[in-house]
Amino acid sequence: MELPIYLIGYMASGKTTVGKLLAKKLGWPFVDLDNAFEEIYGCTTGDYIREYGLEPFRHKEKACVEKLAELPIQKVVYATGGGYPCWEDNMECLKELGTSFYLRWTPEQLTKRLFISGLTARPVAIDGMNAQEGDTEEERMLTFVRKHLAERKEYYEQAHYIIDAPEQLHESNDEEIAERIYRLIQSHRRNPSAKK
Ligand code: S3P
Numbered sequence: 001m002e003l004p005i006y007l008i009g010y011m012a013s014g015k016t017t018v019g020k021l022l023a024k025k026l027g028w029p030f031v032d033l034d035n036a037f038e039e040i041y042g043c044t045t046g047d048y049i050r051e052y053g054l055e056p057f058r059h060k061e062k063a064c065v066e067k068l069a070e071l072p073i074q075k076v077v078y079a080t081g082g083g084y085p086c087w088e089d090n091m092e093c094l095k096e097l098g099t100s101f102y103l104r105w106t107p108e109q110l111t112k113r114l115f116i117s118g119l120t121a122r123p124v125a126i127d128g129m130n131a132q133e134g135d136t137e138e139e140r141m142l143t144f145v146r147k148h149l150a151e152r153k154e155y156y157e158q159a160h161y162i163i164d165a166p167e168q169l170h171e172s173n174d175e176e177i178a179e180r181i182y183r184l185i186q187s188h189r190r191n192p193s194a195k196k
Pocket of ligand 1: 009010011012015034045046049080081082083084121122123124
């Protein structure tokens, strides 16, 4: 299995929480690429998008991932921003840089998780929701997430591994997902000739 590990998936799919838990199990460092963006450019991803728009953000985000990939350490778990794999050739680049895991949830689950984890840092979700018709915020968000995920899934599904989330939303979901990925990595270490 090529290292580092990249966790990818839609906003609120748990990349950061799962990444931290997974890194702890492995004893490796964890890097949240949204936080790295903020450290490098001195501005949160949300503020950057609100100030300059999505396209300039994607260029900076790409440069940030490439900069970190130059570091001479392999044993790292990265959580990417939700839109990163779906821009230009980013998914192909990620696949060459390491091993990618897509945390897959349904639009219904993601909508619930978005409201639980918070929208403030996510202008893409707020703008998307506001552009939809519907009586409640939850209905408008669900309409947006359905459309948006349908556009993004062709990129996400190119990941080396797809990790389907449990059907029922529960506090322990992220821990369960981290444990599954950890076991996959461990079984691969025991049997390195296996594919991927
Ligand atoms: C984005 C997701 C965000 C952040 C930015 C854009 C997206 O990261 O990179 O607001 O386009 O899906 P999270 O997936 O951590 O929310």
